[in-house]
Amino acid sequence: MATGHPNLHSFASSDELAAQLRVYVLRNQTSALARHGTFRLAVSGGSLPTVLAKALLATSNGTPEDTPQFSKWHIFFADERAVPLDHEDSNYRLLNDELVSKIPAELGTPVIHPIDKNHIEDDDPQELADLYQEDLMREFAAKDSVKVPAFDLILLGCGPDGHTCSLFPGHALLREKDAWVAAETNSPKPPPKRITLTLPVVTHAFNIAFVATGAGKKDILKQIFDLEEGSSLPSALVNQGAGDKVTWFTDHPAVDGVSFPRRGSL
Numbered sequence: 698m699a700t701g702h703p704n705l706h707s708f709a710s711s712d713e714l715a716a717q718l719r720v721y722v723l724r725n726q727t728s729a730l731a732r733h734g735t736f737r738l739a740v741s742g743g744s745l746p747t748v749l750a751k752a753l754l755a756t757s758n759g760t761p762e763d764t765p766q767f768s769k770w771h772i773f774f775a776d777e778r779a780v781p782l783d784h785e786d787s788n789y790r791l792l793n794d795e796l797v798s799k800i801p802a803e804l805g806t807p808v809i810h811p812i813d814k815n816h817i818e819d820d821d822p823q824e825l826a827d828l829y830q831e832d833l834m835r836e837f838a839a840k841d842s843v844k845v846p847a848f849d850l851i852l853l854g855c856g857p858d859g860h861t862c863s864l865f866p867g868h869a870l871l872r873e874k875d876a877w878v879a880a881e882t883n884s885p886k887p888p889p890k891r892i893t894l895t896l897p898v899v900t901h902a903f904n905i906a907f908v909a910t911g912a913g914k915k916d917i918l919k920q921i922f923d924l925e926e927g928s929s930l931p932s933a934l935v936n937q938g939a940g941d942k943v944t945w946f947t948d949h950p951a952v953d954g955v956s957f958p959r960r961g962s963l
């Protein structure tokens with residue numbers, strides 16, 4: 698059961714947002730390394746990999762708390778399109794182009810867990826979802842004997858319709874209770890075939906952050922935070938399921954008119 702309310706922060710510039718996202722991610726790294734010696738995070742696509750790269754590739758002040766220890770990171774995908782890894786729609790490719798390929802050698806190399814369409818013979822995303830779930834089981838269940846994997850951190854975007862991961866409004870996947878990873882075959886946003894973490898996995902993470910910026914997010918954030926009608930939107934369901942484990946990184950245009958009490962710096 699979720700406790701507390703999500704934290705919503707609104708920053709004056711993309712530089713400020715990136716700086717605070719860095720502090721937040723590295724704080725989660727420190728806690729994760731203390732818990733189990735690795736940092737297991739999941740990321741989504743959209744603008745997130747670019748913002749994350751800006752945050753993490755900035756110059757460190759030299760302290761352990763401000764240094765990404767990438768060799769201890771396991772990076773998973775919160776969702777992925779069922780396309781080859783070198784396809785322009787691939788979230789793996791996006792993350793690699795924006796962040797992973799630019800990590801300086803002295804910071805180490807993260808272990809990436811791709812959702813690789815080349816591993817399946819036909820075009821069935823369910824097969825891909827099953828394979829990814831097996832990957833998660835190897836990573837989480839064997840070590841921790843858990844029913845639901847607990848990512849140290851999940852970093853998400855929020856679409857203008859309130860979707861997050863590849864969980865779309867009104868879709869039956871929002872009611873999935875058992876699977877860790879699910880297939881979407883008819884996404885309202887192209888490409889239609891996708892793989893996504895399910896809501897129970899997202900809300901079970903130690904922490905969850907959304908990055909949502911720009912005036913184009915204003916209406917949906919108003920619905921998610923202010924209006925009863927927003928309560929069944931996928932991003933709102935993450936808020937409800939995870940409570941104060943959720944932190945939103947926004948900018949001023951995105952929250953213009955959103956009446957939510959907890960704003961400001963972290």
Ligand SMILES: O=C(O)[C@H](O)[C@@H](O)[C@H](O)[C@H](O)COP(=O)(O)O
Nearest residue numbers: 741742743744745854855856862
């Ligand atoms: O798979 C997708 O279609 C996108 O990755 C999508 O889910 C994206 O994450 C959100 O729409 C937020 O996108 P922005 O962060 O770019 O606004």
